[in-house]
Amino acid sequence: MGKAGMATSRARRLRKNPTNAELRLWSRLRNKQLAGYGFRRQAPIGPYIVDFVCFSEKLVIEVDGGQHAGTDKDQRRTDWLKSHGFRVLRFWNHDVLGNTNGVVDTILGILRSTQ
Secondary structure (H helix, E strand, O other): OOOOHHHHHHHHHEEEEEEEEHHHHHHHHHHHHOOOOOOOEEEOOEEEEEEEHHHHHHOOEEEEEEOOOHHHHHHHHHHHHOOOOEEEEEEEHHHHHHHHHHHHHHHOOOHHHHO
């Protein structure tokens, strides 16, 4: 299996095992519910699989747990995505779960700021 096939296979596995925060946010992003913007979940982009992406606006949304606090790996990932024209928003799991409306409002504000 080539790299693209491996990334797709891994993305499928991740889609089958979402975190509670990912499920909560996906319930608000799926089916173009957010002002008509289309999002994909656990999508491969280059060497990475991102939690959510709106390809039309080149916006990546990552939902992180405590294991991601201050890691160089996440910074390299963000740098790579930005170097390929993507904007990256990161939210903590507890923010998504405790303030879903605020997270969604932030995402919508970023999307509308590019129009």
